[in-house]
Amino acid sequence: MHRRAAALAVPLTVIALTVSSCGNIPEEWRTPAFMRMDGDQLDSRLPTVTGDVGEAPEVAFPDIEPPEEELSGVVDEGPSEEELVRADDLVIANVAQFQWTGPGEGEPVEGQSSYETGAPDLIRMTDMPEQISSVLVNQAVGSRAVYVFPPLTEEEQAQAESMGQPPQVGASVLVVDILDRFGMGSVVPGEQTTDGGDGLPTVTQEGHSEPTIEIPEGDAPEELEVVPLIEGTGDEVEEGQQVIVQYTGVRWEADENGDHPVFDSTWTRGGAPFDTTIGAGSVIKGWDEGIVGQKTGSRLLLVVPGDMAYGETEEEAMGAPAGTLVFVVDVLGAFDNPPPAEPEEGASEGAEDGGEEAPADEESPEGEATE
Template identity: 55%
Template sequence: MRRRAAAALVVPLSALMLGASSCGVIPEDWRTPAFLKSDEEQLDERLPTATGPVGEEPEVSFPDIDPPKEQISGVVHKGEGESELVRSDDMLLVDIVDYDWTGKGKTEKVQSTYETGAPMLLQLGQMTEELTADLIDQPVGSRVVYVFPPSDPTTGQPSEEGTTSVSVLDIRGRYGKGDVVPGEQTTDGGGDLPTAADAGRAMPDITIPDADPPKELETVELVEGEGPEVESGQQLVVQYTGVTWNDGEVFDSTWTRDGTPATFAIGVGQVIQGWDEGLVGQKVGSRVMLVIPEDLAYGENAEASGSPAGTLVFVVDILGAVDTQPAPEPSDQPEASAEPEASASPDGE
């Protein structure tokens, strides 16, 4: 549960691919027959090769040519199995390795999520068709190589000057609409706490008991997950529904947004305190009911800020927990300006 419903979803992506998609479309000059669709059997011979198993950093070899002047891409390894095909509205868990390609035989690795140990979450619905064409309908475990020619940083248009960028993207997992944890629900709660029967792939029906709400945070494990424990600072991928204790009415739910999973950082104050305290330490794959007292939710002035008041009850499916990228190392270069930069608020506004 975000602090405000209007908070924007932050989608982590390599700086390279962000730059290529910042204008919303690939420039016309880049739309050439060299852009290969994923169902074509033959790859453009100008594409670098990337070998080794998905899940390990690939060995990348570049052809002995000058970098291409247009954007090209292709699936260089197809994952096994057809049960985990990527859909156009999925969120993907990926590893990315980026290279600069400055000339014939001149390449340099820029960054690798394999080295940082922190894969990325990509929301395909927020990316351009040119970037997602080689991802959609591919099985998890596939590998895609992208080549981006230089572009003007101010206009996003192709430029004769600059560096060609190469991204090798490994699809490690996917999260889709309506996804829930796979385990069996062993309890519905109850007693002096709410009940939430297993609703399958539908929004859970949370029933509030005829009792006073607890004064302390209560955590009930409805489904016991088998994954690793959630750690502070990770990005969680969840389905959730929240109701108020006072009337049992739903005030927020991923199910009212077509069952699209939500993602946010946990344990760092991005969400209400009851979530930070109640979800850190839970296992991925768990379904957890949280009963959060007012002081760990939105506080006594919740209504004034348009937030739900009093004790809140959530049912949360923990679909995934992803380590975040480490903060960039401080630069030794002097700052260009003494003017302070505007900082974003914790909820992205």
């Protein structure tokens, strides 16, 4: 998610999205349509939301005072042939917030709509509060949900203001459009057209499983090598986008037993897809240069020389894997990030420039391919 949750009303500040470590559930086990929890009549106190899912919603507020309790419901159900959201998914959604200020009155909250920025939210369902996740689980991609959160108490209002939020008036209304989902063990579609080789590592991978990487004899390449094992058909990944990937990494150099054990992998975390900003210094240089420009839906073999990986400083100080590294990366999706916030008047222009090396992505667990 684009760290917008902290700017929402206090009841939603718990939407802090971090890496999940749930068990691996194959895609073939997704919830069948007949188990969907639909058909419940919507609460008449819910605002009326119009417009197509995937486009900015129009919201009409009932001619009553904002309710003093939480309300929610699915106002548009996605096509029955679409995949259903599971409780451990990474969901791509457009989110818009409104403030219900009085009978029949309300307005959008400025800066709180991904439709304005063109950058959808990445929502890890395992980190959602129950009142959010219970509505989305078992709904099809293409569905739209609406939530109403009651006006803040005096204590909550004080907490919100202490976090730099403007005063909240009335109830908060959240509209969530489900655009896509990525499940535990998601991989790119298609068959490998090459397994690498010819002086480079050889990769085999069966279905929704961790790839096997065999390192050839001989010296590692001195330059970055990028080989599409499966060439995707999606758009090219752009610098500054958020990418969603499955990956596995091993060292080219063998250990004392002659093996090349995995030093980091999403598969060791149950196949939970990893997301990060690409091309902006949040990950190692070999990822930034190797993934930008590749098509989404691709499976990539990356052979990353040491000077484009962690380098001697981090290898020594942080125990990062040394030397040339080999990754197999499934590029599941790529989505725009919101534009950077405009600096406050009088702020130093130099503060915007963080230098060449950005801090590690805050969602990366220890051992990720981050600098």
